[in-house]
Amino acid sequence: xxxxxxxxxxxxxxxxxxxxxxxxxxxxxxxxxxxxxxxxxxxxxxxxxxxxxxxxxxxxxxxxxxxxxxxxxxxxxxxxxxxxxxxxxxxxxxxxxxxxxxxxxxxxxxxxxxxxxxxxxxxxxxxxxxxxxxxxxxxxxxxxxxxxxxxxxxxxxxxxxxxxxxxxxxxxxxxxxxxxxxxxxxxxxxxxxxxxxxxxxxxxxxxxxxxxxxxxxxxxxxxxxxxxxxxxxxxxxxxxxxxxxxxxxxxxxxxxxxxxxxxxxxxxxxxxxxxxxxxxxxxxxx
Ligand code: PRT
Ligand code: ZN
Numbered sequence: 001x002x003x004x005x006x007x008x009x010x011x012x013x014x015x016x017x018x019x020x021x022x023x024x025x026x027x028x029x030x031x032x033x034x035x036x037x038x039x040x041x042x043x044x045x046x047x048x049x050x051x052x053x054x055x056x057x058x059x060x061x062x063x064x065x066x067x068x069x070x071x072x073x074x075x076x077x078x079x080x081x082x083x084x085x086x087x088x089x090x091x092x093x094x095x096x097x098x099x100x101x102x103x104x105x106x107x108x109x110x111x112x113x114x115x116x117x118x119x120x121x122x123x124x125x126x127x128x129x130x131x132x133x134x135x136x137x138x139x140x141x142x143x144x145x146x147x148x149x150x151x152x153x154x155x156x157x158x159x160x161x162x163x164x165x166x167x168x169x170x171x172x173x174x175x176x177x178x179x180x181x182x183x184x185x186x187x188x189x190x191x192x193x194x195x196x197x198x199x200x201x202x203x204x205x206x207x208x209x210x211x212x213x214x215x216x217x218x219x220x221x222x223x224x225x226x227x228x229x230x231x232x233x234x235x236x237x238x239x240x241x242x243x244x245x246x247x248x249x250x251x252x253x254x255x256x257x258x259x260x261x262x263x264x265x266x267x268x269x270x271x272x273x274x275x276x277x278x279x280x281x282x283x284x285x286x
Pocket of ligand 2: 054
């Protein structure tokens with residue numbers, strides 16, 4: 001029982017649901033305990049710790065948890081000794097500079113001798129140093145967006161996703177300091193048993209991620225158009241082609257990348273494909 005992989009995830013907040021879902025998609029269920037500090041996994045040697053996101057890098061550095069799920073924004077701001085192993089594709093946002101909507105911000109030099117409110121003082125200082133700007137950083141712990149309105153700051157640096165918080169506070173986003181998403185981090189000195197467990201877990205994560213980015217496609221094609229249609233389809237190796245009961249027709253199966261999806265579907269139709277079915281893939285192992 002001691003040889004388990006301990007993972008830290010956010011206790012509640014924006015990363016909680018997606019973190020639990022990712023575990024579930026990897027076949028790892030959480031036992032429903034009343035103890036909300038930690039729980040065991042159903043069918044993988046894993047223990048799940050529920051923590052504040054800000055604390056996760058420290059816990060992973062100290063090997064209290066072997067791995068953790070946390071935003072890149074927190075990883076870089078906390079600057080702890082952990083390794084990023086995988087980007088997880090959720091919790092996407094950007095750390096951005098925002099100023100009053102009527103200000104004329106053209107470049108970082110706008111910030112010279114100004115006051116900047118943020119909960120990310122380390123990342124802001126790095127940005128200022130890189131751009132050779134001298135500004136005063138006010139590190140505050142929350143509600144950064146109200147700082148300009150109450151006269152505490154001339155600019156803010158905060159996380160943005162839809163932009164509506166900035167808009168509602170009369171601010172505009174002018175420059176991105178960091179693009180961020182949830183990542184899997186690990187302790188730098190994992191023993192071989194935990195590393196092996198992590199490798200198994202990562203294998204599952206990658207299969208789930210790959211499946212999410214791909215779709216399974218089935219279509220009917222007249223045999224005289226088969227070559228053209230097949231040439232449009234990448235497939236995992238090459239498309240599967242099966243004869244239909246109706247003479248002169250075939251059924252073609254393949255896998256499409258989400259990014260090329262609409263473009264290829266349009267070209268398939270133009271090439272004579274009919275009855276196109278597109279279905280999600282649950283896991284994809286190459
Ligand atoms: O309690 P705990 O400390 O664990 O949680 P928290 O309140 O510090 O964090 P939480 O749950 O708000 O966010 C956790 C992580 O989600 C962050 O560290 C980011 O990696 C990621 N994330 C993604 C975001 C956002 N999008 C986001 N929009 N974190 C915060 N915001 C906030 C932002 O600070 C601002 O107040 O949402 C507001 C802006 O949103 P829009 O949509 O109005 O632009
Ligand atoms: Zn937090």
